[in-house]
Amino acid sequence: MKQAPRQTLTAPIRRIRFAYVALFFCGWAGVIGLRLTWLQVVKRQDWVHRAALQQQRTFEVAPRRGVLYDRNLRELAMTVLVDSIYAVPSELGENRGSAAEILAKIVHADPTDNFTSQQQMLARFNASRNFAWVARRVDADTATRIRELNLKGIYTQKEFKRFYPNNDLLAQVLGYVGTEDAGLGGLELKFDDEMHGAPGHMLTALDAKRHVLDSDEREPLPGENLVLSIDANIQYMAERALDAQVEKVKALHGTVVVQDPHTGHILALAVSPRFNPNDQKHMDASVLQNLAVSDVYEPGSVFKLVTYSAALDSAGVEPTDIVDCQGGAMTMYGRTLHDDKSDHFGRVTVQYALEHSSDVGAAKMALKVGNEKFYEYMKGFGFGDRSGIELPSETRGLLRPPKKWGATSILSMSIGQEVGVTPVQLVSMVSSIANGGVYMPPRILMQSTDEMKGDARLQPVAFHPVNQLPATLPDGAHRVIRELTSAKMRMMMQGTVETGTGKLAKLNGYSSAGKTGTAQKIDVATHTYSHTKLVASFAGFAPVSNPAIAVAVVIDTPTAGSEVSHYGGAASAPVFAEVAQQVLEYLGVPHDQPLRNKKDMKAPVEEVADSINDPGDLSDMFAEVNNLPADDPLRAQPVNNANPVSTQRLADATLATPSERPYTPPVRSKGVIDLLPAKVLAAFKANGGTTSTMPDAVAGLTAPLHAPLVTPAVQAIGHNAIVVDSTRRVAVPSFSGAGLRTVVEEAGALGLRIEPVGSGLAREQVPSAGAMVPVGTEVVVRFTR
Numbered sequence: 001m002k003q004a005p006r007q008t009l010t011a012p013i014r015r016i017r018f019a020y021v022a023l024f025f026c027g028w029a030g031v032i033g034l035r036l037t038w039l040q041v042v043k044r045q046d047w048v049h050r051a052a053l054q055q056q057r058t059f060e061v062a063p064r065r066g067v068l069y070d071r072n073l074r075e076l077a078m079t080v081l082v083d084s085i086y087a088v089p090s091e092l093g094e095n096r097g098s099a100a101e102i103l104a105k106i107v108h109a110d111p112t113d114n115f116t117s118q119q120q121m122l123a124r125f126n127a128s129r130n131f132a133w134v135a136r137r138v139d140a141d142t143a144t145r146i147r148e149l150n151l152k153g154i155y156t157q158k159e160f161k162r163f164y165p166n167n168d169l170l171a172q173v174l175g176y177v178g179t180e181d182a183g184l185g186g187l188e189l190k191f192d193d194e195m196h197g198a199p200g201h202m203l204t205a206l207d208a209k210r211h212v213l214d215s216d217e218r219e220p221l222p223g224e225n226l227v228l229s230i231d232a233n234i235q236y237m238a239e240r241a242l243d244a245q246v247e248k249v250k251a252l253h254g255t256v257v258v259q260d261p262h263t264g265h266i267l268a269l270a271v272s273p274r275f276n277p278n279d280q281k282h283m284d285a286s287v288l289q290n291l292a293v294s295d296v297y298e299p300g301s302v303f304k305l306v307t308y309s310a311a312l313d314s315a316g317v318e319p320t321d322i323v324d325c326q327g328g329a330m331t332m333y334g335r336t337l338h339d340d341k342s343d344h345f346g347r348v349t350v351q352y353a354l355e356h357s358s359d360v361g362a363a364k365m366a367l368k369v370g371n372e373k374f375y376e377y378m379k380g381f382g383f384g385d386r387s388g389i390e391l392p393s394e395t396r397g398l399l400r401p402p403k404k405w406g407a408t409s410i411l412s413m414s415i416g417q418e419v420g421v422t423p424v425q426l427v428s429m430v431s432s433i434a435n436g437g438v439y440m441p442p443r444i445l446m447q448s449t450d451e452m453k454g455d456a457r458l459q460p461v462a463f464h465p466v467n468q469l470p471a472t473l474p475d476g477a478h479r480v481i482r483e484l485t486s487a488k489m490r491m492m493m494q495g496t497v498e499t500g501t502g503k504l505a506k507l508n509g510y511s512s513a514g515k516t517g518t519a520q521k522i523d524v525a526t527h528t529y530s531h532t533k534l535v536a537s538f539a540g541f542a543p544v545s546n547p548a549i550a551v552a553v554v555i556d557t558p559t560a561g562s563e564v565s566h567y568g569g570a571a572s573a574p575v576f577a578e579v580a581q582q583v584l585e586y587l588g589v590p591h592d593q594p595l596r597n598k599k600d601m602k603a604p605v606e607e608v609a610d611s612i613n614d615p616g617d618l619s620d621m622f623a624e625v626n627n628l629p630a631d632d633p634l635r636a637q638p639v640n641n642a643n644p645v646s647t648q649r650l651a652d653a654t655l656a657t658p659s660e661r662p663y664t665p666p667v668r669s670k671g672v673i674d675l676l677p678a679k680v681l682a683a684f685k686a687n688g689g690t691t692s693t694m695p696d697a698v699a700g701l702t703a704p705l706h707a708p709l710v711t712p713a714v715q716a717i718g719h720n721a722i723v724v725d726s727t728r729r730v731a732v733p734s735f736s737g738a739g740l741r742t743v744v745e746e747a748g749a750l751g752l753r754i755e756p757v758g759s760g761l762a763r764e765q766v767p768s769a770g771a772m773v774p775v776g777t778e779v780v781v782r783f784t785r
Contacts, residue, residue, distance in 0.1 A: 062160050063197030065181060066223035068174060070232040071446060073453050073460045075165055077174050077188070077277075082161045083143035085134035089125045091153030096125040099151055106145050107135035110281055136179060137161045162188075168274040170235050172290040173228075173391065173444070176277035185288055187226065187445075190392045194448060197223035227446045229265035231463055234258055234583050238270040241578040242553075246272045249558035249571050255292050255423045256579060261431035261541060261550045262469055264440030264477075266389070266424075267583075294393040294633040296420035297535045297554065301501075301568070301610045302517030303416030304362045305433060305539075308354050308492065310377035311365035313485040319351040319492050325360040329758055333407040336757050337363055337415075340610065341740075344759065351492045355500030357516065357610045359415045366414035371402040374410060380480040381429040382439055383421055388476060390445040393633040397421050398624050406620060416517060418621050420634075427552035430514070430539045433493070434547035437486040438469055441476035465548035465587060494544045501610055504573040507542055507581050509591035514540020514576060516568035518610040521557065533557050534612075536571035542580045543592045549583055551576050567610050734769035735762040735781055743781055751775035760785035 039047065068077035085107065092099050104118035114120055116135050124132040135142070137159055146154065162177045175186020183192035200220030238256045246254045258268040269292050275283050289295065311317040324347050328339035339345060339359050345352075353361025366374055378384065384399030398420030400409075412418040424442050432439045451458035481489075493513035496502045501516040517537040520529035536558055541550040553572040564570060628635050730750045735743045743762055747754050755778050764782040767773055 061200035061218075061220050062181060063199055063220035064160060064222040065162060065177070065197065066191075066195035066225045067452065068187060069225065069227045069453065070230045070235075071228065071461045071463060072231065073227070073458070074232045075453070076170060076228070076230070076232065077162065077164050079160045080163045081158050082137045083140070083156045084136045084159045085138060085143070085146050086155055086157055087125060087132050087134055088130060088153045088155070089132055090129045092125060093153075095152075097122060099154065100125060102149065102151070103134050103146070103154070107138060107142060112281060162277075164277045166232065167278060168276045169232065169239065170230060170269070171274040171277055172271045172288070172292075173230070173269050174277065175392075176280060176283075178280075186290065186391065187228075190390060191224075191226060191448075195223040195226065197221050222450075224448045224450060225452065225458075226448055227458075227461070229260075229267065229444050229446050230269070231267050233586060234463075235268040235270065237582045237586070238268040238579050239272065239274070241575050241582075242270045242272045245555065245571070245575045248560065249555060249565070250560040251555045251571075252557045253287075253291065254556065254575075255552075255554045256575060257292055257423050257427040257552045258579065258583065259427045259431050259442060259550045259552075260463065260465070261434040261547050262440070262466055264428065264431065264442050264474070265446070265463075266442055266444045267463060267549065268579075269424075269444070290391060290393070292423045293387075293389060293391050294395055294422075296395060296397050296422055296634065297537075297556070298419065298519040298522070299416040299421050299426060299537060300517035300519030300535070300612075301357045301359075301362075301416055302426060302515050302537050302539050303419065303421070304354060304357065304414070305489065305493070305515050306378055306381055306383075306429065307362045307365050307369075307374070307414045308350070309381075309433065309481050309485060309489055310369045310374055311350075312488055313377070313481040314373055315365075315368040317350055317365065317368060319349065319488055321350045322347050323350055323353050323358075323361045323364055325353060325358045327758075328358075328360060330360040330363060330411075331757070332363075332411060335408045335411070336755070337411050338756075338759075340612070341759065351495055354492050354515075355495045357496075357501045362414045363411045366410050371405060371410055374413070375399075375402050377480065378413070378419070380439060380478070381432055382425050382441070383419065383429070387424055387428060387442050389424060389442045394424075395422060395632050395634045396628065397425060398621060398628075398634075400620065400624050404620060404624075409620075416519060420621070423552050423554050426537070426539050426554075427550050430541055430552065431550040432480050433486055433489045434513075434541040434550050435469060435486075436483045437479055437481040438473070439476075439478055439480050440469075441474065443474075463587065465546075465589060467546045490544055490547075493540065497540065501567075501569045502538065502540070502573050504569060505538060505540060505576045505580075507577060507584070507593075509593055509595045510542050510581070510584055510589070511544040511593050512540055512542040512577075512580060513544045514538055514573070516573060516610055518567040518569075518612055520612055534566050536566060536568040538568050538572035538576045540576055540580075542584060543589065545592060548587060548589050549580065551580055553579075569610065729772045729774055732765070732767050732769055732771045732773055732777075732779060735765050735779075736769075738762050740783060747779060753778045755780045756783060757781065758783040 065079045067075055067079070070076055085103070087099070089096060100118050100122040104116065104121055108116040108118070110116075115133075121132075121134060134146075134154065138146075143156055147156065160181065162181070164171075164174065164176075171186075173186050175188035175190075176184055177188050178184050181196065183189040183195070188195070198221040200218045238258055242254050242256045245251075254270075254272045256268065256270040257266065259266055269290075271287075271291055273284075273287050275287050277283075308317075312319070325339065325345035327346060328344045330337045337359050340357070343356065343358065345356065345358050345361070348356075348358070348361070350361070350365070369377070378399060384397055386394050386396045388394075400418070405413075409418055428439065428442050446461060449458055490513055493515060494511060496515055497505045497512050502514050505512055505514050515538070517539070519535045519537075520531065521533040521535060522528075523530050534557065536555045537553060539550075539552040541547040553575045555571045555575070558566045558571045561570075625634055730752070732752070733746055733750070735746070738746070739761060740756055740759075743756075744754050752773070753776065757780060760783045762781050763784045766780045767777070773779075
């Protein structure tokens with residue numbers, strides 16, 4: 001049987017199959033195209049970034065921080081290259097734990113440094129795949145030991161490290177920097193932006209095995225270099241003398257400032273104790289503060305230089321004029337101002353009153369000048385304002401305007417109380433007297449430059465004393481007193497060193513001039529003065545006829561030795577003598593006096609004490625802190641009893657505010673106004689005073705005593721504070737014939753307070769013996785000889 005022929009596909013069927021295949025391939029190509037578009041167009045930047053992470057590594061290249069030079073171009077702070085150790089955790093793999101253990105045994109030398117501990121190191125390894133620090137800025141020996149281990153995934157990198165070649169020299173002025181090269185104190189903080197520079201970048205290409213193929217580097221811009229007015233040699237002399245004295249008298253701390261009186265340049269600024277900025281791990285936070293500009297103290301008798309300068313310049317006073325010191329006691333509005341217990345001056349010359357630091361004499365000088373004029377002179381000498389010195393955290397100090405003064409504030413301010421000053425303000429005041437009467441704002445920065453040491457464009461500026469002011473005065477400079485007044489003050493200040501309270505400031509072969517000061521520290525709980533804690537100071541210059549340097553010395557709370565040895569004439573004047581003697585010899589200043597032999601130099605010097613007065617309540621001075629600028633360091637410091645009148649010590653005034661005690665002024669005896677010198681009376685009337693309102697300056701020795709009105713209140717116990725209880729009364733004992741010490745001890749045992757008038761033995765008292773009074777009552781006792 002014959003088979004039928006096989007049926008072939010028709011044309012329509014072939015076309016349909018072809019269409020299906022073509023459609024499939026078109027769809028496939030479309031999907032690939034869309035995917036490629038998504039990857040290469042939409043997600044391009046993401047994949048480029050991923051590729052860069054695998055193929056490239058970018059390093060930020062730190063800039064070289066600027067160098068700090070002294071005026072002779074000696075490096076005070078510089079930057080050196082050191083090794084830092086880092087790891088690539090992805091290369092460590094499962095060996096991270098053992099690597100951290102091995103590395104910690106080498107780099108973790110300081111138990112207090114948690115950054116290099118094994119636990120912290122392992123935590124960093126686990127937190128990152130590409131980079132983790134092992135240790136920063138290690139020494140050369142440590143870096144060598146790490147390289148010798150040849151551990152996979154462990155590498156070294158060069159970093160800049162701040163280095164202070166003189167260790168603690170000028171520490172508070174220079175400051176220090178942190179791990180990330182940021183300034184954290186002193187000039188390092190003040191000029192951080194200028195000295196830091198601009199960082200660079202290095203782009204490195206890597207192969208699959210992370211070998212470097214190529215790199216592209218953008219150089220960093222180094223920071224600016226600063227040339228200071230400091231002379232490192234003079235700084236060393238000042239620090240050595242200060243450290244020895246602080247140790248000798250067992251003081252809390254001390255400050256010495258050496259200045260060129262004709263330019264205002266600071267040649268040395270020493271604070272003791274100091275810190276080593278190279279060893280930040282063991283820094284003591286209590287010594288980081290630059291007390292020369294950021295803390296204040298009451299200057300005491302040193303401030304009498306302002307008082308006498310104002311009197312000579314504006315009130316027609318002459319050094320040879322006679323002032324009646326009234327036996328060492330003066331009463332005004334119920335307050336008695338005393339000279340030192342060993343001083344009972346009568347009618348003496350103005351120069352003698354300054355040389356022997358009579359408080360009564362200074363007070364009468366201030367009364368001649370008047371409130372407003374006296375305030376203008378204080379401001380003219382730079383007190384109550386920031387000096388503008390190129391150091392961070394400078395305070396303007398404490399100086400209230402006359403409208404905020406109390407009835408007897410002018411007496412307090414005339415002897416350096418109720419004002420707060422810094423050592424830099426103090427030395428600038430003395431420089432103004434030394435240079436002919438012109439206030440030159442203190443400066444510590446001479447220039448900022450891009451040049452390095454060795455560049456011909458940068459030359460040292462060695463200090464050579466000159467006896468004239470610059471032809472063009474800098475901004476902020478102004479005349480305070482006449483040149484003739486300056487000459488008279490220099491002569492009187494020389495007498496203070498030759499025959500007065502500053503005998504220990506004498507130099508060998510050089511004349512010197514200055515003024516001692518001793519101030520009681522303030523108890524914040526009671527707003528009164530401590531009777532045991534003192535601040536001793538001395539400020540002066542040398543030589544007298546041609547001043548080359550001005551020096552201010554402040555010793556806070558000397559404790560070793562007798563009470564007199566804590567005064568400015570004994571605690572601070574010797575530091576001035578040692579520093580000034582060495583500096584003048586170092587500068588090659590010609591001698592203006594005969595040289596003395598060692599026997600004469602060792603001759604005993606009679607110690608003369610400064611007067612110390614307790615004006616009582618200081619609430620107004622504490623309240624003045626609230627008027628300081630928001631950035632003033634006195635507004636927000638922690639409590640620190642080691643500092644004289646610092647922020648919290650004043651800001652805590654509300655903790656134990658003493659009660660207001662209305663006072664009944666003593667009855668003035670007939671004709672007491674006539675006892676005042678004619679010039680005092682004339683100056684008082686010229687400033688608006690009348691005899692009907694004239695304060696009784698001398699009635700304390702002749703007028704009958706009147707008891708004050710006592711308003712009992714509760715006060716915190718501590719130092720001079722007591723508990724006053726109106727429900728408990730005690731009998732007033734009889735003090736007749738007793739000395740001051742006995743009177744104070746007997747009254748203190750009963751909870752009574754004493755207001756002494758005069759000196760000698762007790763002859764009269766109010767309230768009278770046997771009167772029943774509340775605990776805390778103030779008993780006025782007159783002492784006569």
